[in-house]
Amino acid sequence: MPYGDEAGQQVDSTEYRGLIGSLLYLIASRSNIQFGIFLCARFQSNPKESHFKGAKRILKYLKGTINVGLWYPNESNIVLSGFSDSDYAGYKLDRKSTSGTCHLLGSSLISWNSIKQACVALSTTEVEYIAIRHACAQRIWLKYHLIDYGVKLEKVPLYCDNTSAIDLTKNPIQYSKTKHIEIKHHFIRDHIQNCVIEIKFVKTEK
Amino acid sequence: MCEDFVAAIRGEFEMPMMGELTYFLEMQVKQLKHGTFLSQSKYYFDLLKKFKMENCKEVVTPIATSCLMEMKQDNKLIQPNTEG
Numbered sequence: 001m002p003y004g005d006e007a008g009q010q011v012d013s014t015e016y017r018g019l020i021g022s023l024l025y026l027i028a029s030r031s032n033i034q035f036g037i038f039l040c041a042r043f044q045s046n047p048k049e050s051h052f053k054g055a056k057r058i059l060k061y062l063k064g065t066i067n068v069g070l071w072y073p074n075e076s077n078i079v080l081s082g083f084s085d086s087d088y089a090g091y092k093l094d095r096k097s098t099s100g101t102c103h104l105l106g107s108s109l110i111s112w113n114s115i116k117q118a119c120v121a122l123s124t125t126e127v128e129y130i131a132i133r134h135a136c137a138q139r140i141w142l143k144y145h146l147i148d149y150g151v152k153l154e155k156v157p158l159y160c161d162n163t164s165a166i167d168l169t170k171n172p173i174q175y176s177k178t179k180h181i182e183i184k185h186h187f188i189r190d191h192i193q194n195c196v197i198e199i200k201f202v203k204t205e206k
Numbered sequence: 207m208c209e210d211f212v213a214a215i216r217g218e219f220e221m222p223m224m225g226e227l228t229y230f231l232e233m234q235v236k237q238l239k240h241g242t243f244l245s246q247s248k249y250y251f252d253l254l255k256k257f258k259m260e261n262c263k264e265v266v267t268p269i270a271t272s273c274l275m276e277m278k279q280d281n282k283l284i285q286p287n288t289e290g
Contacts, residue, residue, distance in 0.1 A: 022253050028233060029246045036268040057265055059257065062250055064264035069234075069245030 008048030016047040019055050026062070029069045031112045033058050035098065038114055039091075072108045078151055080105055080142065082158040083202070084135035086117075086127045095120050099131030101138055111138055119182065126181055128165035132158065133185045136197055143196070155195055159202035166199045 023037045040055040086099035096119070102112040115134055121127040135158055146153060160166055168178060169188050191197050215221060227235050232249040235242060254260050 019257060022256070025232065026246055026250065029244050033268045039269065054269065056257070056259065057270065058268045059254060059259055060262050060265045061268040063262060064266065066247050066250055067245070069243055071241060071243050073241035
């Protein structure tokens with residue numbers, strides 16, 4: 001899908017929005033198409049033929065994998081684990097990165113999201129660091145949610161595939177390459193010190 | 207626990223008992239012995255009909271894996287290869 005396709009042919013934006021809106025609801029059972037839909041959704045104000053084609057491609061993709069859904073096994077194992085990852089300057093128009101997080105309770109997927117980061121990141125460490133921050137915020141919400149159900153969890157592992165980002169969460173020293181990172185992203189450090197969360201390394205392939 | 211809940215809510219509201227949940231808000235729920243399976247295939251097929259794409263071909267990825275960035279500047283197309 002070409003990004004800002006200025007020269008492309010205009011399509012009916014109501015229909016385009018209808019398609020995006022309908023696809024958004026499919027995220028409820030198909031989290032893997034979330035990134036693609038959010039990408040298409042960014043062109044809603046001025047959709048072109050190429051964007052419409054891109055959005056329809058998601059429908060075509062689903063056709064081959066239609067029997068896939070979410071499986072929630074009966075199990076009493078209540079272990080919460082989180083994962084975070086991100087691309088680097090994946091959105092070619094403004095070079096912002098997108099981070100994705102997901103949380104599993106036992107082996108059931110309970111929460112997932114994909115967020116385009118609000119600022120342009122200078123390094124992969126920084127994007128991953130921001131992704132951890134997103135995951136941590138979600139994790140804290142889940143923690144309070146679980147307390148409502150009478151489940152109290154101690155240190156929860158959060159997996160990330162970037163060791164320098166993990167080191168950055170533990171090290172309060174400011175280095176020249178990281179000191180520009182916005183204060184709000186450092187809130188993760190506080191939660192690590194309070195032992196709410198524990199960041200672990202996981203290989204990208206796993 | 208389930209029965210207590212039904213009794214409690216029936217005391218408050220008028221509610222028929224329709225048995226096990228199978229379909230709710232376009233979400234298909236299959237309750238099996240070892241767990242629960244959620245899918246939206248019916249919703250998906252309705253969507254295909256709505257956008258007249260019943261006969262579309264399948265593709266293996268939701269978005270194109272290689273794409274060129276096209277930006278027009280001074281009427282010249284610059285097409286850097288952005289994949290890498």
